Amino acid sequence: MYCKNCGEPMHENQAICIKCGVKVGKGTNFCANCGASLPSGADVCMNCGVAVKKPGSDLAGQDKIVMILVCLFLGGLGIHNFIMGETKKGIFKIIMSFCCGIGEILALIDLVRIAMDTYVVNPEKLI
C-alpha cells in the first residue's frame, strides 16, 4: 500500500502517512496499489490497472461525518458544496434559499446522499 498523497510506501495497518501526515485513503496524486503518480482526475491507474476512485460516494476527499454536519447546519447556504469544490451548486443553493426557501430541502437531499454513500461530487451540476 502507498500513500495516495505523497506516494510513500506504507503498512496496511498504518492510519496516517508518516511522511506527509495525510490519512490513509486521502489524496489523489498517487496509486495506493503500486505507488505510481497519477494524472489529476484519473479513474484508473495506468501502471497497474487498479481503480483509483472507490465506487459509490465521492466527497472530494472530505470526511463523511464532517460533510454531514456541515450539510445539516449550513447546508442551506451550500457551504458543503463550496468545501467540495462545487461552486455552482453552492451558489444555486444560496439563491434558492433566499428566493424560494428551498435551499434547505436541497441540502437535505445532499445530506441523505452523503449518508447513504451515493453522493458524487460534480462541479457542473446545480442539484
Ligand SMILES: [Zn+2]
Ligand atoms: Zn504521504
Ligand SMILES: [Zn+2]
Ligand atoms: Zn497502480
